[in-house]
Structures are given as structure tokens and as C-alpha cells.
Amino acid sequence: MTDEFDDALALANGHRPHERHPRRTQEHPTTPAAPVIPDPPRAPDERPVPPHTWESARTVAYRSAVPLTPRRLPLDRALGHTLAAPLTALTDLPAFDTAAMDGWAVNGPGPWELAGGPGLLAGAPGHPTRLGDGQALRIATGARVPEGTTAVVRAENASARGGRLSGRLPRLGADIRPRAQECRSGAELLPSGTRLTPAALGLAAAAGYDELAVHPLPRAEVLVLGDELLHHGLPHDGRIRDALGPMTGPWLAALGAEVLVTRRLGDDADALREAVETSRADLIVTTGGTAAGPVDHLRSTLRALHATTLISGVTVRPGHPMLLAELPEHGTPVVGLPGNPLAAVAGLLTLAAPLLHALSGRMPPVTRTATAGEAFGGHRTDTHLVPVRCPAGDGGSGGGAGVAVPLNYAGPAMLRGIAAASALAVVPPGGVAHHDPVQLLELPPA
Numbered sequence: 001m002t003d004e005f006d007d008a009l010a011l012a013n014g015h016r017p018h019e020r021h022p023r024r025t026q027e028h029p030t031t032p033a034a035p036v037i038p039d040p041p042r043a044p045d046e047r048p049v050p051p052h053t054w055e056s057a058r059t060v061a062y063r064s065a066v067p068l069t070p071r072r073l074p075l076d077r078a079l080g081h082t083l084a085a086p087l088t089a090l091t092d093l094p095a096f097d098t099a100a101m102d103g104w105a106v107n108g109p110g111p112w113e114l115a116g117g118p119g120l121l122a123g124a125p126g127h128p129t130r131l132g133d134g135q136a137l138r139i140a141t142g143a144r145v146p147e148g149t150t151a152v153v154r155a156e157n158a159s160a161r162g163g164r165l166s167g168r169l170p171r172l173g174a175d176i177r178p179r180a181q182e183c184r185s186g187a188e189l190l191p192s193g194t195r196l197t198p199a200a201l202g203l204a205a206a207a208g209y210d211e212l213a214v215h216p217l218p219r220a221e222v223l224v225l226g227d228e229l230l231h232h233g234l235p236h237d238g239r240i241r242d243a244l245g246p247m248t249g250p251w252l253a254a255l256g257a258e259v260l261v262t263r264r265l266g267d268d269a270d271a272l273r274e275a276v277e278t279s280r281a282d283l284i285v286t287t288g289g290t291a292a293g294p295v296d297h298l299r300s301t302l303r304a305l306h307a308t309t310l311i312s313g314v315t316v317r318p319g320h321p322m323l324l325a326e327l328p329e330h331g332t333p334v335v336g337l338p339g340n341p342l343a344a345v346a347g348l349l350t351l352a353a354p355l356l357h358a359l360s361g362r363m364p365p366v367t368r369t370a371t372a373g374e375a376f377g378g379h380r381t382d383t384h385l386v387p388v389r390c391p392a393g394d395g396g397s398g399g400g401a402g403v404a405v406p407l408n409y410a411g412p413a414m415l416r417g418i419a420a421a422s423a424l425a426v427v428p429p430g431g432v433a434h435h436d437p438v439q440l441l442e443l444p445p446a
């Protein structure tokens, strides 16, 4: 076991392992064994990339990309995009003094004399006529208040009889939303780099926008590697269901990518090379094939394509064989996710998330602090990513950020823990004691 790990680490570091043992070709006899393709010789000046720490891997991934060129999009197509310029109010909000309640606009202390006419409705054209001293006029929520209004009296707090209105004396300005209460024209409402939520789109519309300058969604392509994978039905004859095909695209989309396609390539080195060479994506994400197995072609394919390796192995568990490379010409990033499913999640959050933030013009993803609900055993030398339950609103003793409890079924090949998790705890080498602060990586929303 130790030898196997050493071999994979050696390979991840750019060395040849001492000895190769075919791992997969005998596992599924129904599939013809893929030919073992020798790694192309390394160029003499090519230096192996030592493994990065988890923190430095995230920084390198973020710094390796620049934001995609902004474009203008109508509001109804801008959800999930990132603002390429601050959202600046194009109008005062409210744009005029507005009734905040259904009732009467009044001028001065009551009782008031009811002014004639149909009353004021929201959106009514023309300017309402001035309200004279001691007068009251029926008004609906959202209607412009007439000049001279000192307050709005709520319908339930007054009664109109015989041309007069009597009721509780409101304080000056009661239930009037004054013009520019929320913002003045020109005020910055949201900074550049904000990802547009439904609320942000509503705010943009309220502030007068029809379209917004945004960074386009980075286009991602997912290449799922592995001849052992089945795409429907039950595992049989040593073959298993592909768990990463259905998971990786949606996860990238939740992180802000537009997923062009998920392609199942088996362990065909030629198909992998062609798919990478011909991709039009801004980000290529592969699953499996990062380690030392006889049909793990990813690293040799990237070398053959003269890709630059930025990250080759990260001192994180699970997920240590993850990699990041850049293709020549356009510098398209290739993220190699390890095949073990929880290791692939680790790669998504360690490498793909910072890259997508950078390509979209967002700040790097951040962790938040919670309190360890029990001791988290750490790895001796590596960061350990642990699925946790940390219910929202669970204040805990540590001060409001929640109490994180590790979940079972968190082995590298398991998804049961992460599927029930609300976050991944980032456990430094040596672990975290019960009640101590622990950093959490949020999982993207569905």
C-alpha cells in the first residue's frame, strides 16, 4: 500500500514510479483491455512541480486566470453572472415621495376635510394637485403623495364620515417613503465582482437598468475517464456506475460555469487527446486518470500536448493527485479531478472553484469559521477535508457561526457523507480540538 502511494506521489511529482502494476485491465473482462501507452519522454528542461499545500493550490488556481471579457446582457439573461462594473443607481429610490400604506394623505393635524376626487392610485399619470391645509385625500400604497402632505393616515386608524376624516394624529412624515430614502441617483448599490442573485436583478431593475455589463459564464467541458464506468443500471461484472458524470457538471454550474457538455471517453488516450485539443471551453475538467494506473493517460496526454503543469498534486486528503495545467496557445486551464468521488469533490472546491471565480471576475472563494462540535482527527502532514453538518442558525457556544459535526461515510470513494453535508471542514495537519474554531468551505447551493 505504501509503495502504491509512493508510486502515485512520485508520478504526481513528475517522476516515474519504480514499477507499474496494471490495476484496471483485468477488472472488467467484457471491455477490451486498453493498450498501455508509454509516457512521452520528458523534455530535459522540464522541472517536476512539487505538490502544493491546500492553501497555495487555491491561490495558484485563482491567480492563473483572468476575468473573461465583459458583455452586456438583458436582465432576464443575467442571473448568475458577475457584475463587470459597479451597479450604480440610475435614479433616486424611491424616485418620488410615496405612500407606504393604504389610507389618506393628510395635511396638518386632524380632523381633516376630505378633498374631492377619486383618490390617488399607484402609477396614476400626472402630478397630484396640492393638498391644502387641513385636507385629506384617499391614497393607495405606492402612489405619489401630493405636495403639502405631512403624513399618511392608515385606513384602519381613521374613519371618514360626512365629508370629514377623524383619526389618530400621525407623527410628521408617518408612512411616507421620502424620495431617495434608499439611494440617490449615482450611488453605488453593489460593487463590481458581485454574482447576480434574483434580488440583485430586482434591485438593478428598480434602479433603472434594462441590461447589465457582466462577465460571461465560463464555459466548461467535463471529460469523464474510465472504461469501468456504467451509465445506467446496476453495477455488474466488476463495473460500477459513473458517479462523477452526473455530479461534476451540475457542481460546476452551481459554482458559476456554463457547462457545454459532459463527455464519457472511457480510457481511450486518443479520444482524450482529441477532446482536449478540440475543446472550445474556457475550462476543461477531467475525472479519473490522475494517478499511476496503467490506463491513467491524463498526465501523459497533457505532456504530449505541451501543456504547462501549474499544480501536480496537493497535500490534501482526499484528493492529493489532483492537477492543474494550462494548454498552450490560449492558456485554457485543465483541472484533473481524481477518480475517487470524494477526492473529485475536493478537487472541485480546491481548484475549479477558485478558477471559476477568477474567470468570472469574482473575489476568491472564502472559508467561514465555525466551532468544532467534536474533535477532528487530522492527517499527519496534509490538510484533511471532512464533510460536516453545520445547520444554519445553530449559534453554538463559539459565537454564532455554527457548530460543525463530522459526518460518517466520508471515505475517498464515498459520496454518502458529502451528499448529506452542508459544508466541508478544512482540518489542518494535526487536527482540530473539540470546541476550537474550524474553517468551513460552503457547498454551492443546488
Ligand SMILES: Nc1nc2c(c(=O)[nH]1)N[C@H]1C(S)=C(S)[C@@H](COP(=O)(O)OP(=O)(O)OC[C@H]3O[C@@H](n4cnc5c(N)ncnc54)[C@H](O)[C@@H]3O)O[C@H]1N2
Binding pocket: 003, 004, 005, 006, 007, 008, 009, 224, 225, 226, 228, 229, 240, 241, 242, 243, 244, 245, 287, 288, 289, 290, 291, 292, 293, 296, 318, 319, 320, 321, 337, 338, 339, 340, 341, 343, 412
Ligand atoms: N499506486 C497508487 N494508487 C493510487 C493512489 C496512490 O497514491 N498510489 N492514490 C489513490 C487515490 S488517493 C486516488 S483519489 C485515486 C486517483 O486515481 P485516478 O484519478 O487515476 O482515478 P482512477 O484510477 O480512474 O479511479 C480511482 C477510483 O475511482 C473510481 N472512479 C473513477 N471515475 C469514477 C466515476 N466517474 N464514478 C465513480 N467512480 C469512479 C474508479 O473506479 C477507482 O475505483 O488513485 C488511487 N490510487
Ligand code: MOO
Binding pocket: 317, 318, 319, 320, 321, 338, 340, 342, 343, 412, 413
Ligand atoms: O485522492 Mo484519494 O482520495 O486520497 O482517494
